[in-house]
Amino acid sequence: MRPPPLGLLLLCCLGAAAPPADSVSQxxxxxxxxxxxxxxxxxxxxxxPSPSAGRRxxxxxxxxxxxxxxxxxxxxxxxxxxxxxxxxxxxxxxxxxxxxxxxxxxxxxxxxxxxxxxxxxxxxxxxxxxxxxVTIGPPQDIWVTPGEGTLILRLSSPFKLNSSEATLQYYVHYWEKPGIQQVKGPFKSSPILLDGLKPFQEYCLQVKAELVCKTHKILRPGHLSNTSCYETTADASTNLQQVILIAVGTFSLLSVLAGACFFLVLRYRGLVKYWFHTPPSIPSQIEEYLKDPEQPILEALDKDISPKDEAWDSLSIISFPDKEREDVL
Missing domain, CATH: 2.60.40.10 (Immunoglobulins)
Incomplete structure (x- = not known):
């Protein structure tokens, strides 16, 4: 068998000795x-990643x-x-x-x-x-002022937007407690007026902001704020009605009390007369005598009697003629 060329052996050896692609230099x-x-x-x-030992x-x-x-x-x-x-x-x-x-x-x-x-x-x-x-957070610093059947909201935007390509608008979720939730909006700015509400009724509300990107007409709704509840006040017509009702109620109550008092006076007239009758009092001279029996109170009383009280004011003599006397007899 013919041995492989020397150059091929060198290439194989060099290839075997070459460092892997994921060496420590990576x-x-x-x-x-x-x-x-x-x-x-x-x-x-x-x-x-976890730094290797000894490296900065x-x-x-x-x-x-x-x-x-x-x-x-x-x-x-x-x-x-x-x-x-x-x-x-x-x-x-x-x-x-x-x-x-x-x-x-x-x-x-x-x-x-x-x-x-x-x-x-x-x-x-x-x-x-x-x-x-982007994730839009809820509006910040929400102030609510109850009015005559209204709620006035003032709020600050969740972030400053210094771009002519995008704006923020707001939606208000509100409901009568308890009641069905309603939504009003969009509102471009603060303050926000919720009108047509019932007087003296508690309403709960939440507010959210929405990012409007004008270039591609993209609407990105945000998160709702925490729920807060407020009670509305009365309007002018309700105040007038309350005044009239209070006046009528007061007059009716006074009439009923007066009638009841009159009926009681008639029914218990003797008892009322007894309660309001002035009790008899002892004359001052008798009261002094009772305090000091040795005092000559009787002589003092005799002295107080004026002789004029026993004198006649006038004396009239009535005489009849003889003929009239016989007729009378």
Whole structure:
């Protein structure tokens, strides 16, 4: 059998001695990259693989691209923040007053680890669009003022939106307690008036914001706020009715009480007369005598009698003639 050529043996030996593709010179790629979109925030996070013993800390580089563009480093010049050679395992694209990526752009992201001249493979995040994928939180600081059959709502937006390509609008979910839920909206701004409500009735409500992206006519509804309940007040007509009812009720009550008192007086007239009759009193002279029996009270009483009381005021003498006297006899 003819031996193989010497060159072929050398190639086989060299091939056997060649290092594998996944040698120690290749770093492990970042794990589980995710994009978090909440209100106006845009944050990329990932997990770091276990560092090898004896190595210094790895750094990370983040890149982005639009639909038909090329990959670019995330720098202050391009996006407004620096995410090249960072030690943190996140990149906040909206930090430091940066607006981040446009709301209606399709954005792709990737991140890799670096250690000196060594680099890892890229860990790519599926493309996203802020208007399509963002989570909208509930409105903040909701104040409710009850009125005459109304509720007036004042609120602040869940986040500041400095873009002419998108706006926020609001919906109010409210219901009479208990009752069927109703929805009013959209409202473009605050304050919000809920009218046509029943007076002196408790209503519960929730408010949510909705992101409107004008470019692609995308509506992204948000989360509802916590439930809060309020009682409405009376309107002018209700107040007048209450005044009339109170007056009529008061007059009727007084009439009933007066009739009852009159009936009781007639029925128990003797008892009432006895209750309200002034009890007899002892003359002051007798009362003094009873206090001091030795006092000559009788002589004092005799002295108090005036002789004029016993005198006649006038004396009349009646005489009859003889003939008239005989007729009388």
């Amino acid at each position: 770093l492990a790629a970042p794990q589980h990259p995710k994009i978090h979109l909440f209100n106006a925030k845009q944050v990329l996070t990932w997990e770091s 800390a790895e750094v990370y580089r983040v890149q982005y691209k639009y639909t038909h563009g090329h990959w670019h480093d995330v720098t202050v010049k391009s996006i407004g923040v620096n995410c090249t050679r960072i030690t943190a395992t996140e990149c906040d694209f909206t930090a430091d007053l940066s607006k981040g990526f446009p709301l209606h752009f399709n954005v792709s992201l990737r991140v890799r680890a670096e250690l000196g001249e060594l680099t890892s493979a890229w860990a790519t995040v599926p493309w996203f669009q802020h208007c399509h994928n």
